[in-house]
Amino acid sequence: MACLLRKSLRTKALFLHKLVGNSSDSHQTLASSSWFWCRQLSLSLPHKTTTCFASNSIPSPSFSNALLQIRFWASEAAATELSTSDGLTVQRILANNWTILDEHDGDWRSHATAIAQSIHLIKRRLQWEKLKVRLDMLSFQLGKEDLWDDPMLAGKLSREHGSLLGKMKEVNALEQELLEHIDMIKLAREENDADLESESLKVLLNMRRNAKEKELEALLAGEHDSCSCYIEVQAGAGGTESMDWAAMVMQMYKSWAQRRGYKVTVMDEMPGEIAGIKRATIKVDGEFAFGYAKAEIGVHRLVRISPFDSNKRRHTSFAAVAVIPILGDGSTHVQINESDLRIERFRAGGAGGQHVNTTESAVRIVHIPTGVTATCQNERSQHQNKASAMAVLQSRLDQLEMARQAQLNAKHTQSLTDITWGSQIRSYVLHPYRMVKDLRTNYEVSDPDSVLEGDLDSFILSYLSASLDKDDDA
Amino acid sequence: MNLSLSGVYRPHSLPKLLTYSSFSTLCRPFCYSALSSSPTCVKPQVPLFLRPPIYSTKLCDLKKWHDWGKGVALSIGSTFVQSDDGPDSSMLCRELKWLMEDAVVDHSLGVEDDDRVKMRIGIEGLYCLWKQRVQERRPFQYVVGCEHWRDLVLSVQEGVLIPRPETELVVDFVADVVSENEDLRSGVWADLGTGSGALAIGIGRVLGSERGRVIATDLSPVAVSVATYNVQRYCLQDKIDLREGSWFEPLKDMEGKLAGLVSNPPYIPSKDISGLQAEVGRHEPRVALDGGIDGMQALLHLCDGAVLMMKPGGFLAFETNGEQQSRALVDYMKNHRSGSFCNLEIRADFAGIQRFVIGFHQ
Ligand SMILES: C[S@@+](CC[C@H](N)C(=O)[O-])C[C@H]1O[C@@H](n2cnc3c(N)ncnc32)[C@H](O)[C@@H]1O
Numbered sequence: 001m002a003c004l005l006r007k008s009l010r011t012k013a014l015f016l017h018k019l020v021g022n023s024s025d026s027h028q029t030l031a032s033s034s035w036f037w038c039r040q041l042s043l044s045l046p047h048k049t050t051t052c053f054a055s056n057s058i059p060s061p062s063f064s065n066a067l068l069q070i071r072f073w074a075s076e077a078a079a080t081e082l083s084t085s086d087g088l089t090v091q092r093i094l095a096n097n098w099t100i101l102d103e104h105d106g107d108w109r110s111h112a113t114a115i116a117q118s119i120h121l122i123k124r125r126l127q128w129e130k131l132k133v134r135l136d137m138l139s140f141q142l143g144k145e146d147l148w149d150d151p152m153l154a155g156k157l158s159r160e161h162g163s164l165l166g167k168m169k170e171v172n173a174l175e176q177e178l179l180e181h182i183d184m185i186k187l188a189r190e191e192n193d194a195d196l197e198s199e200s201l202k203v204l205l206n207m208r209r210n211a212k213e214k215e216l217e218a219l220l221a222g223e224h225d226s227c228s229c230y231i232e233v234q235a236g237a238g239g240t241e242s243m244d245w246a247a248m249v250m251q252m253y254k255s256w257a258q259r260r261g262y263k264v265t266v267m268d269e270m271p272g273e274i275a276g277i278k279r280a281t282i283k284v285d286g287e288f289a290f291g292y293a294k295a296e297i298g299v300h301r302l303v304r305i306s307p308f309d310s311n312k313r314r315h316t317s318f319a320a321v322a323v324i325p326i327l328g329d330g331s332t333h334v335q336i337n338e339s340d341l342r343i344e345r346f347r348a349g350g351a352g353g354q355h356v357n358t359t360e361s362a363v364r365i366v367h368i369p370t371g372v373t374a375t376c377q378n379e380r381s382q383h384q385n386k387a388s389a390m391a392v393l394q395s396r397l398d399q400l401e402m403a404r405q406a407q408l409n410a411k412h413t414q415s416l417t418d419i420t421w422g423s424q425i426r427s428y429v430l431h432p433y434r435m436v437k438d439l440r441t442n443y444e445v446s447d448p449d450s451v452l453e454g455d456l457d458s459f460i461l462s463y464l465s466a467s468l469d470k471d472d473d474a
Numbered sequence: 475m476n477l478s479l480s481g482v483y484r485p486h487s488l489p490k491l492l493t494y495s496s497f498s499t500l501c502r503p504f505c506y507s508a509l510s511s512s513p514t515c516v517k518p519q520v521p522l523f524l525r526p527p528i529y530s531t532k533l534c535d536l537k538k539w540h541d542w543g544k545g546v547a548l549s550i551g552s553t554f555v556q557s558d559d560g561p562d563s564s565m566l567c568r569e570l571k572w573l574m575e576d577a578v579v580d581h582s583l584g585v586e587d588d589d590r591v592k593m594r595i596g597i598e599g600l601y602c603l604w605k606q607r608v609q610e611r612r613p614f615q616y617v618v619g620c621e622h623w624r625d626l627v628l629s630v631q632e633g634v635l636i637p638r639p640e641t642e643l644v645v646d647f648v649a650d651v652v653s654e655n656e657d658l659r660s661g662v663w664a665d666l667g668t669g670s671g672a673l674a675i676g677i678g679r680v681l682g683s684e685r686g687r688v689i690a691t692d693l694s695p696v697a698v699s700v701a702t703y704n705v706q707r708y709c710l711q712d713k714i715d716l717r718e719g720s721w722f723e724p725l726k727d728m729e730g731k732l733a734g735l736v737s738n739p740p741y742i743p744s745k746d747i748s749g750l751q752a753e754v755g756r757h758e759p760r761v762a763l764d765g766g767i768d769g770m771q772a773l774l775h776l777c778d779g780a781v782l783m784m785k786p787g788g789f790l791a792f793e794t795n796g797e798q799q800s801r802a803l804v805d806y807m808k809n810h811r812s813g814s815f816c817n818l819e820i821r822a823d824f825a826g827i828q829r830f831v832i833g834f835h836q
Binding site for chain 1: 559561564565568569572613614615621622623624625626635636638639640642738740741742746750751753754758762763793795796823824825826827829
């Protein structure tokens, strides 16, 4: 308790020290800090800030106005580059190239470097520079007078603005916390306060772990990444062999999803005649299900000695995987006209009605204009099967629309039919050697069993980071 | 194995005598005896999924049962499909999964073989139920004591027709007309031959919190008692009035007052009854299926009664055996009852069969 109190006192002292440290004149403080903002603005966005820079360096009647604008902009885009009292910034920490030691025997430099690296990575993954430009543009649009003429658009813009600003603030807070604690450690050393030093070290260690987690989250910054999703698997050519493989792949995703704590529901399953599945759809419910699962889109290839071949020959089988996001209530869905639908009883036949007792009540819904269909058979009533099939259909149509609107996104929104059998993403070899290799990232492991039991995260993460890096280069 | 089932089917506070007589017929729930001895007050059975989880079994024993059950299901192949369009192996496997879902308290499932699983029926009871399902072709819905219908889970038991998926659409027709017509929404509806109460409950919920209510009738005391149970489960006692009796007889007070009338009366021609799928022919009540020589007996009777009982502008919907009956019914309504009905339409079910006749009283 006493210790905590002391800490808060010191923080306050530190804060005051920082505030007045650079200038003895309180008028100057304001000017100098805004000047400081401007300088940082010019670092991040050279073309935009020349005027700010000029107006601020020579105080003039328009000064206060400009200042307001700058502050507004700066607080919006938080372009301020933060630093410690002696001018250490995240960039400089990185430039120092301090060695990162193991968490437990790390000194503050090691922790600080690890955190700084995470911050750097997070920024890159968030596409920091683009994010700032986008935020700026959104602020501009939100400031327009006719904003609410189109309430739908206004809502969309302000939601995006809020979400981006939130992300930016979070990173800035992380950065600020890091630098404050470095200051704290330095202060503690100056004053020979071992308690305070070790306490601050502990905080840094916690931050280090926390930042590592945030790094992961930042991988999933896409518009629909936080959504639940459907995962669909379809067997390639090759009959029973491939159908068995498709079932293995589906089982892999079920286990993966359960490990992550997602809820898994089988929506639709077309069993193979002898073994496996021809195709199946599962629903994966939970945060970021789509963000992760989208890394699995494509063709998965298996090489093994066939259990179905009496001659014990080696076989290669293929299964295609598609992943569809389930858009939340906040997003705009494609409007579906009841009259555009044809709803059919699945496996219907015979007289029906009172003549028949059946627990099979699957329906297929066909969206006539697009030919898109959806089936659900896992529910115990026809009504519920229809409702679930409608939800699948809605997601498929939303996906189609997304792909149409944004060609950019199209790579994450392919449907099963779009996936060409050429686009292999991963190879699973059980014989003559054992290995799973991602053909996009070259990431590989030598234990196929654990992968098939759902241990997929490292594949997914390496793909996600690689694809972000690629985006950056582009 | 020992098939003594004492305790398995004993619903709470069941009269001792009834319990005893049911168990004497081995593996039979008491409703059979209830039917044969036709007691004045029929006690409805509690569906499996609502029974208290007072049993427990080792996980390995449950797995053993499941594997056995699956083996039994797979051994059927397509034999039943060929003999009378009955269920195939894959359908039976799915039912087995659902039976397990209903019997087991799901969050009690452990991982180790020795973990104990909480159940709503003893493991011997499960063996017995699955034998009944496959060997005796006892309908799955009677086995678990319920049927999922629309967004409802309705209790069913021997003596009551298991509501069919096709019939769900009748509620959609009603939902459509009441959504744009205040008079219909706040009026009195009738569901004649209500069985488990499916249509009455579906419509009761569509009418919502407004004044509209439903009167449901059935000749069968078992049906009335099961429907009462279901109505209570959905807390619709104030909205749905159940009356025992033949068609319009219990509705004498409603002459000219009905805003809506729906019915899925027995419509199978008598000669077809003997060829029905075993689950239906051997287990469901004939009085719920047999529609007389051409299957139209009840349907025509209901049309005649509708003329008298309905308000002008009232809506009606009937389920029929298919295109032939639908057409015959529309003909009858136009020709023999000309001027009584308007906007008559034939609607198909999701299998494309011209299943329903809908229209308005003039
Ligand atoms: C085909 S079932 C329909 C049950 C329920 N409405 C449904 O759709 O699931 C026909 C019902 O009509 C009842 N029924 C048969 N004859 C009757 C009569 N004369 N008066 C009233 N109900 C009758 C049967 O008991 C049975 O419940």
